[in-house]
Amino acid sequence: MPADSTALHDVADLVADAAAESPDKLAIVEAGGRSLTWAGLDDEVNRVAGGLGPRASWPATGC
Secondary structure, three states: OOOOOOOOOOHHHHHHHHHHHOOOOEEEEOOOOOEEEHHHHHHHHHHHHHHHHHHHOOOOOOO
16 A cells, blocks of 8 residues: 555555455454455455446545
């Protein structure tokens, strides 16, 4: 990730970066016992984003 911490980043891009750096490292553990590595989380993010289609293309509001 660039050193400029003031830049806005898409969550999907941040997850993809983490997956590229440490694909097998644990990213999420849910209370029910399910866990995902960064690579698995990246797959899930891409699956959900793909299902959103054009609706995912709205302007950033800075929030």
